[in-house]
Amino acid sequence: MKAVRLYAAGDLRFEEVDAPGSPKPGWVRIKTTAAGICGSDLHNYRTGQWISRTPSTAGHELTGVVLEVGEGAQGFANGDHVVADSRFWCGECFSCRAGRQHLCAALGFVGEICDGGFAEEIVLPARLVHKVDSTIDPSIAAMSEPFAVAMHAVRRLSPQPGSAVLVAGCGPIGGLVAMVLSRGHDGPVLVTDRNADRAELVARVTGATVVNLDEDSIEFAAGGAPLLAAVDATGNTAVLAQLLDLVGGGGAIALVGIFHSNMDIDPNLFVEREISLVGCHAFSDELPAAIGLLAEYADDFRQLIDSEIGLRDVPAAYDRLITGRAKGLKTIIRMGGSPQ
Secondary structure: OEEEEEEEOOEEEEEEOOOOOOOOOOEEEEEEEEEEOOHHHHHHHHHOOOOOOOOEEOOOEEEEEEEEEOOOOOOOOOOOEEEEOOEEOOOOOHHHHOOOHHHOOOOEEEOOOEOOOOEOEEEEEHHHEEEOOOOOOHHHHOOHHHHHHHHHHHHHHOOOOOOOEEEEOOOHHHHHHHHHHHHHOOOOEEEEOOOHHHHHHHHHHHOOEEOOOOHHHHHHHOOOOOOOEEEEOOOOHHHHHHHHHHOOOOOEEEEOOOOOOOOOOOOHHHHHHOOEEEEOOOOOOOHHHHHHOHHHHHHHHHHHEEEEEOHHHHHHHHHHHHOOOOOOOEEEEEOOOOOO
């Protein structure tokens, strides 16, 4: 079968590999129909930070159809349409036993600790597989996982009713965060991005207001009220430093971006102004809810998709995304090639 595998930082290959074969007990074999390229995929390609096995088939945002059910994998049948939970947890540590699998002491991810979805077939533990309505377009279903990440970030931030929320970074997660806020928060939603086209796209789809990352622009858009809630979806320490200056006393910043560098912060800033930094790692129990909302959000999701490509186009797409040449937010891989 065809697959895209990561060998080392900067070494991503489209190649022919052996199909996974029949699933082990408790696992299912899936024909992958679509998969999304995530910012963390790009980070791993650039830095090699999470390479734990090589080569490994990349991709943790995926959907497909069940081909074969392993012994004891109850609740699934051949032909079921499914999406994958990206988190590969141990099930035995304190966090897992407490129901917080996203904080598992040995947490890994599909596409890292096991082969992922940038392939024509994949085998996964049944516990990581969720059914999805067969009428949902695969490109939309493949966005379930990042949608759950966005829902988790908003839930962790928990902005005050009526308050303005600033989303810094209009990539896939930032755009989806703005979408969640636009439908579930009753205050102004503000977005900013150095790529003006992406910011305008997110604003058009969600009804958010585009602002510059400065006090006057944000204060005007917020109606003169202090900014008490922000989401960093950039992973850029310079942007985070700006947000720390812009957020008012008692405010909070949710961190959902993947950072590429460290920064010096004066701890007294948090003491004196009671600023909270809220870490947001993957998602907890939001995936089923995200799957349940796919049909409702499908038209909005469709507008955020930059392109639909085939597997052989993935290495070139990585380069295009890293250099910022994408016009939209999300690149979707369709197995067998683009349907366009």
